[in-house]
Amino acid sequence: MAATVEALAQGCAHVQPLWAQLRVPDRARYLRRAAQAVVDELDELVPLFAQAHDRTPGEVAALELLPAIDGLTWLGDAGARALRDRRLAGPRASFPVTRARLAWEPLGVVGLLGAADAVFAQPLWQVSAALLAGNGVVMTPHPRGELGAERIARLFARASLPEGLLAIAPPSSPLEPEGLAKAFVPGSEEGRLAAAACSVAGVPVAVDEGGGAAALVLADAEVRRAARGVANAAFAGGGRTRGAAKRAWVSGAVHDAWVAAVAEAARDRATVGGGDAAADLVADAVGAGARLRCGGPQGAGAFAPIAAAFAMR
Numbered sequence: 034m035a036a037t038v039e040a041l042a043q044g045c046a047h048v049q050p051l052w053a054q055l056r057v058p059d060r061a062r063y064l065r066r067a068a069q070a071v072v073d074e075l076d077e078l079v080p081l082f083a084q085a086h087d088r089t090p091g092e093v094a095a096l097e098l099l100p101a102i103d104g105l106t107w108l109g110d111a112g113a114r115a116l117r118d119r120r121l122a123g124p125r126a127s128f129p130v131t132r133a134r135l136a137w138e139p140l141g142v143v144g145l146l147g148a149a150d151a152v153f154a155q156p157l158w159q160v161s162a163a164l165l166a167g168n169g170v171v172m173t174p175h176p177r178g179e180l181g182a183e184r185i186a187r188l189f190a191r192a193s194l195p196e197g198l199l200a201i202a203p204p205s206s207p208l209e210p211e212g213l214a215k216a217f218v219p220g221s222e223e224g225r226l227a228a229a230a231c232s233v234a235g236v237p238v239a240v241d242e243g244g245g246a247a248a249l250v251l252a253d254a255e256v257r258r259a260a261r262g263v264a265n266a267a268f269a270g271g272g273r274t275r276g277a278a279k280r281a282w283v284s285g286a287v288h289d290a291w292v293a294a295v296a297e298a299a300r301d302r303a304t305v306g307g308g309d310a311a312a313d314l315v316a317d318a319v320g321a322g323a324r325l326r327c328g329g330p331q332g333a334g335a336f337a338p339i340a341a342a343f344a345m346r
Contacts, residue, residue, distance in 0.1 A: 037202060037203060038144075038171060038173065038202045041171050041200035041202055042142050042144070042171050042200075044197050044200065045142050045169035045170070045171055045197055045198060045199075045200050046141065046142050046169065047197065048169060048195050048196070048197040048198045049139070049141060049142060049167075049168065049169035049198065051195070052164075052167060052169065052195060052198055053139045053167035053168075055167075057113050057116045057117065057165065057167075058113055060113075060164065060165050060167065061108070061109040061110070061112065061113040061165060062109070063164065063189070063192045063193070063194055064105045064106075064108050064109040064112075064161050064164070064165060064192075065105065065106065065109045066191070066192035066193065067105055067157075067161070067188045067189055067191070067192040067194075068101075068102050068105035068106050068109070069192075070187075070188040070191040070192055071098060071101050071102050071105070071188060072102060073191075074184075074188075075094075075098060078093070078098055078184065079093050079094055079098065081180070081184075082097060082098075082152070082153065082180070082181075085180050086152060086177070086270075088270060092269060092270060096154070096269065096270055096274065097152070097153045097154045098153075098154070100154040101153060101154040101157050101158075104154065104157065104158045104161070105157070105158075105161055108158070108161050108162060108165055109165075112162065112165050113165065116137050116165065116166060118134050118135065118136045118137075119134060119135040120132070120133070120134050120135075121133040121134060121135055137166065138167075139166055139167030139168045140166075140168050140237075141168060141169070142168065142169045142170070142171060143163040143168045143169070143170050143171070144170075144171050144172075144173070145159050145160065145163070145170060145171070145172040145173065146173050147172065147173060147174035147175040147178040147182065147204075148175055148178075149175045149177050149178070149273065150270075150273045150274060150277075151175075151178060152177060152178045152180070152181040153178070153181035153184065153185070156172065156174065156178060156181060156182065156185060157181075157185050157188075160172060160185055160189075160199060164189075164194070164198070164199070169197075169198050169199070169200075170198070170199050170200070171200045171202060172185070172199070172200070172201050172202065173201075173202040173203075173204070174201065174202075174204050175204060176204040178204075179204045182201045183201065185199075185201075186199055186201050225240075228240050246266070246276060246277055246278050246279045246280075247278070247279065247280050247281070247282065248263045248266065248278045248280070248281040248282070249281075249282050250263070250281060250282070250283040250284060250287065250291055251284050252284040252286040252287060254284075254287060254291075256287050256290045256291050256294055257294045259291065259294075260291050260294030260295045260297075260298055261294070261298045263278050263281055263295065264295050264298035264299060265298075266278035267279075268299070292326065293326075295326075296326035296327045299326070299327050300327050
């Protein structure tokens with residue numbers, strides 16, 4: 034696997050210098066073409082991602098595809114402006130004929146290590162930002178993001194991106210820091226190991242740790258509105274999105290009403306995939322003291338959303 038990634042990085046390095054010679058506005062055009070490719074393939078991508086990731090079509094459109102189009106368009110406009118050269122003012126009395134300017138230079142080849150909760154829109158933004166800055170990209174997706182990575186490569190192929198500039202490595206391939214200029218890694222054990230390897234090799238690395246995503250419901254909260262908001266944050270994307278609510282701290286004054294409202298919101302949601310793994314998770318939670326309020330296993334390959342709560346007194 035390491036040899037595969039290294040070979041992809043070397044191939045990318047052959048193409049990247051020519052790409053870096055393009056003006057930023059010219060590189061931005063490829064991002065806009067990729068955005069149009071998402072639009073063109075929208076009807077195909079919605080059911081494809083919905084089935085692959087056990088999500089409703091509405092969630093796929095709202096949380097993956099529309100943000101992808103918006104992000105590519107924004108990068109093509111605002112990103113291109115941010116990367117423009119800038120003239121810098123200097124002390125004219127001391128250096129009357131001196132001129133200074135601020136310019137941005139590409140790193141070379143950028144390595145991206147995909148996260149389990151980022152299947153399409155987020156890695157697409159990261160790839161696009163790196164390309165806009167004049168870099169080549171080697172992307173190693175998480176196994177859950179393999180389909181998204183394949184579609185990202187297809188979008189840029191439709192946008193006529195130079196062949197070899199964006200390379201997709203097999204899922205979970207190790208990133209060899211010696212062959213990469215920069216890596217964005219998630220806050221997982223694998224990510225920390227990759228960050229440590231890059232540090233030892235003297236390679237710049239950016240680590241995205243994610244967050245705990247806790248909700249706080251105070252005594253004066255509008256109970257039903259707060260419950261539906263937290264339920265949406267918890268259940269959207271199967272609970273695997275970056276902003277997914279993992280826990281809620283609720284005032285005792287509204288606790289029972291809030292839990293009942295969350296259970297009602299869970300009942301309103303569509304049945305999604307899950308199977309035996311989801312059933313095991315529910316059994317584990319109940320065994321640890323959670324109280325099952327609604328839902329549970331619904332048959333082979335299906336799982337209805339559940340709401341479980343601990344009363345903290």
